[in-house]
Amino acid sequence: MRFCWSTLNVKDLEESIKFYTDVIGLEVVRKFNAGPGVEIAFLGKGETKIELICDGESRDTVIGNDISWGFEVESLDKALVLVKEKDITVDSGPTRPNPNVRYFFIKDPNGMRIQLVENIT
Template identity: 45%
Template sequence: MHFVWATVTVADMEESLEFYQKVVGLPLVRRVKSNEFTELAFLGTSETQIELVHRSNAEPQPMGKGISLGFAVEDLEVMIQTVKDLGLELYEGPIAPNPHVRFFYVLDPNGLKIQFVERR
């Protein structure tokens, strides 16, 4: 397993893209709409990236609540079972936003969302 991205939920995608590209210096790798309300943008130069998420139908998030850490796994079902065997509950998911990606979240001991993602 390896760390793949940190997710930041943003209020304004264009403003956030400008900040991360011009101020931080991260190039845009890809930008996609996962459904009619949700747009994703991935920025960075290595395998570890920043994922920006904008949901047009969502209320603004309190500071820090829209952040999660994403880890890639080979087999999502095995990871789900591992999490359950450790006595943890799934916080959200599994979710399949498209045929190539499935993921779920658990909460760390501090309440931070940890995402485990399988890319097909």
């Protein structure tokens, strides 16, 4: 068994795509209409993808604070500069729970918690 993707229902597909491409650095792999008023986009690098679904009929999303997506960055300091340039609020951190990792959290346009992580060797 292999993990394929994680799905997030979004309010605005283009705004979400912009966040995940410009801030996180993912690429749009596939984008298509999936029925009346429904658009789907897959983004990713490597084998694991995220799936964004925008249904024009139900734009409200409910995302709990107990789930987050983590993305590794080369430099946490550069990531902090980038999110400040994009006027994105740091939700918590930076935190260094041990000598080998540092991270902070932001939220995507839908309220999904995003963890940006630097592994320190």
